[in-house]
Amino acid sequence: MDAGDFHFVMIKPTHYDDDGYPIQWLRSAIPSNTLASLNGLAEAARARKALGDDVRIHLSTYDETNRRIRPEKIAAEIRRKGGKALIALVGVQSNQFPRAVDLARRFMAQGLQTAVGGFHVSGCISMLDEMPEEMVRLQQEGVVYFAGEAEDRRLDMVFRDAWNGELKPLYNFMADLPSLEGEPTPILPSKHIQFTAGSHSSFDLGRGCPYQCSFCTIINVQGRKSRFRSADDLERIIRENYAQGIDRFFITDDNFARNREWEPLFDRLIDLREKEKFDIKFIIQVDTLCHRIENFIEKATRAGVTRVFIGLENINPDNLLAAKKRQNKITEYREMLQKWRSHGATTYAGYIIGFPGDTKESVLRDVEIIKKELPLDLLEFFYLTPLPGSEDHKVLLSKGAWMDPDLNKYDLNHRVTHHPKMSDRDWEEAYRYAWESYYSDDHIETVLRRAAAHKKGRPGNKLFLMMWFRLMVQCEGVHPLEGGYFRLKFRKDRRSGLPVEHPLAFYPRYFWEIAAKHWAYVSSTWRVYRIYKKVKASPDRKAYTDIAIAPMTEASEQDLAMIRETRGGTEAVAKGVRNAALKKAGKDRAKAAASV
Template sequence: PFLCSFCTIINVQGRKSRFRTPDDIEKLVRTNLAQGIHKFFVTDDNFARNQAWEPILDRLIQLRELEGLQFKITIQVDTMCHKIPRFIEKSGRAGVDRVFIGLESINPDSLEGSRKHQNKITEYRSMLQAWHKVGALTLAGLILGFPTDTPESITRDIQIIQKELPIDLLYFFILTPLPGSQDHKELYEQGVALATDMNTYDSVHVTMPHARMSEQELLGAYHQAWDTYYTPEHVETVIRRAKAWQFSMNKVKWMMLSFYAAAKVECVHPMDSGVFRRKYRRDRRRGLPQENALLFYARYGWEIVSKHCRYVGLYVMFHRAYRQVVKGSPSGTVDMAMQPVQAEELDTLELFTATPAAQIVVEKLKKKITNHSAVLPIS
């Protein structure tokens, strides 16, 4: 239902909603459970806007609560899904334990420029805390490379997220004008020089010029983003939050490790990564010669050994943070992200004060609240 300019779905697949019936969903769940599969990923780009979300969730709740079937579900939603009555509560009861959220940015200018009008930064904290209340892990995507971004502003935004938003896993993309998106159409018509190698349109390469960063600066900011978020201190903070809202601390440790290791060791996005990287000598891009077998397997063997040594080093770092929480060591600071949402925070949190655009959004919200209060009937 939305018009995000970087999205290809609305132009390629269309805007007409397509969905399975509750009967279809039940049949799929039962068939897979019979084969020992207990985890499901609902691939709707935004399940919260699926016209049949409630009957589907009701059917899944029936399977879990009345028949005792055990399964877990991962879904994708927008940042205003908590405003849909009963949606998050029923999602939790239906077995949703992981939620991918299209956060994209905490800068209203970037959201407005990409036509992501539905994202309201003043609702982020309420939405994230609502998911934690039903036991769902939150995974949020942050897009880097909006026109107003700089390496410094990207680092600042990530640090604000660490302190003030209870996001569990954060992953990063470089803003990419995917063919089929409105961004690509407009840039092509303007004659902007875009990357000609379609293999680079994977959201981890720079494919278009940026107004305030060179290609190397933007690529460097992308790689630095992973280091900024997945510090030992923040890993411990996220695990401590999981303990507070009663999610598996060990699972959080492993998921954070897998995300960070994919980016830093394998140098691929976590969504493209796995447990072990297999390579085949004869798998080459068209036009490239086959490598010598001795050289290929010698290098491949060294890569396997060196990468797993790095994996072990990262595991030790993440496990140390995990042990700190298990031992009950106090953090020594108040975790603002876990504090209840209050009206006063509009004037104090950096989320709402760091940029002029954020301050304007807050002022508009305050006026809306004031005007609404003024017309309330007196009982």
């Protein structure tokens, strides 16, 4: 193989706002897990000299949520240094595909080989009989697709093909999902962490999910058979990141509670924290039955889990059944949330609006029930969205149902189809009012009072998080999960097909937006901060209680509106009573037989 230089440029694209500008921040929230994973794999390929002893491999990473991407400038830098290059647009979700297309075309125009991978490509190839038209067009222009995962040294193959100018139109590994154990550490250079909210990074310890939720793409992209990293892998990830000042982590596994090795993993983190005094903290995602796993919550919080995201999805059992989310039992919600609360963890939950049984009235009723009866800290609302790669998308496509052709809107924050019961307007209003209701001043005060009543409640942390969620939705018009600090806009980066605005139109409006948003930030935060000070100063704050945090008897549990207001709720209770009676009868028979 000839000597020379090979440049591998990894870019995690953002997506466009409603005006066609990339959603970008001076500081974004959490670094991309996909970018960290691929960078780790590329570092390993470079270390083992995947292109031979005489080829120098250069790696560059860009997260567009906090760094402007200028293809022409990147291309000029590659030409200045000399050598061959591959541009990889990585982790591309459906809502990011239009932005990825625009970037890919600009890189191709510079004569650079370009590849696109991520959930949109993998999901479409996994679930659809034919590649969507927008993907076909881009492939015909010369862009390469990568479907599946890049572990098991698959980057070596791609590097060799790119070096030789022999890239295939499609690298399809969807039928061969690799093991994760012993794979290279997901890691980003520390210089990129400065563009995020703090010393945060993310990684996964497992992929795949055994459940069958119809709205989910994970089961069709990462498979239903779970694959895991080992405790040794975990320790290596922590040590290598900790060495460069990263001590806060988001473990991105869709459901950490289903990781069969959860206990050895938590034990290793407990050792690092308690024996070696590592100051490390984690966010994890779990299901609604995690509290039934003996010692799971206790060990999670000892291991440093301070925030936990729970796939609540809905409190109507009929809706959950329709979405094939049979594992969620609403009769378990309060007990599970109370247990996390008792151990000092902040609880998040996702809530989907737009299930077939929803109406505008039922959605708003259910939000009020949650506010009153569940000891939940933060609630994130999502439109039920037929994401490419999900069963819902495949079914609607087969029926010829209308779905918005603009993939940029498939961010769970826009309505992209019609509802069987609600008008488009009612659905959109239900979504908007749900956010406004949950993050009202009154409910923020309730959450702060619940936190202040508990010795591990951390009301100041709750205040910060709730205001973050409220301000991202109200002031920035984005979902909190894609929020950040100080919105950046660049006049010439507008979406293709939209005109570049005149400077006299763009800049005055942009500066006015900055001023108006920050005034709203300050005024809203000051108002809620006074509520926080009042709660903190209350002499009887430890005595506060309400339905959500108070212990309840079995009889009073059945009287909750969450149970009474839905047919599925009353049936769930009745089923639970029957099962308990059958279990008791079985024990009684066993005792009687033993005595004989």
